[in-house]
Amino acid sequence: MKLFSKLIGLLILASIIVYTYAREIEPVLLTIKYENIYSNYINDKNDDIKIIQFSDAHISEFFDVKNLKKAVDRINSQNPHIVVFTGDLIDKYNEYNDKDNLNKIWEVLKEINAPLGKYAVYGNHDYGGGAERAYKQIMEKSGFKVLLNKNEKLEEYNINIIGMDDSIFGTKDNKAIVDYLDENYFNIILSHEPDVAEYFLEYDADLFLTGHSHGGQINLPFINYTPPLAKKYVRGMYEVSNYRQTKIYVNVGLGTSQIPMRFMATPELTVITLKGTSS
16 A cells, blocks of 8 residues: 555656646757758859758747747857748737737847848648738748748759748648759758658659647657648658658747647757768
8 A cells, every 4th residue: 555655656746747847848948950961962062051940939928039039049059041930930820919019029030140041931820810911921021031832042052942831721732832843953842741741752852841740749658649741750850762862851849839838849940951962
């Protein structure tokens, strides 16, 4: 009986520790993940190109503008050439209680320095309740180009950046994305949802930068939920054995959604360095 009571006590204590960590500590941590990608499509006459990806801010009472500012400062400390945001800026726009001060968000995002450009795509939370219009306004005022089934070529560096609309609530147009792929360029596709990459693996796609999954957000032995279109690709780098050696990176995001907790899914920024190789 005493042993049973001790076990119950330890279980309760462990539950309190895990809850406190997941609710108060991990959500405010911020890690930086580094990846190097070598490709003969990258112009090796130039210096290496550093891309920083951030995703899924889900701005709310649990991740506010101050938290965003900390992330922006970390982004700038890495001296990126290109910065991309892969969607879900405000968690629930129709419930967001600071709509009169959206300028606070774009004033922070405007501080991001990226000499070769800042690019963004819509996520599923960037639609509904007036979010679509607000998102476009915020990102454009902060100096981001919103790529809505469009592309941007950095010809000097032989890089082609293509932005997909959100695959859940946006206008899905796979044909437009395929048409933008250029077999002679290093093709980067920005997509909020990762699993849609499957459709493009037979084409000239070199790198997918995605988010949406939150890395599971709460990862316990019997709890590991990921949202639709984030079932196969959940976190980190995936390498596909196709003729372009396509890579898919799933960023676990900054904020939280549904439950203001994270466990074994620490918020992150991704630094991807593109390096040219001689043919």
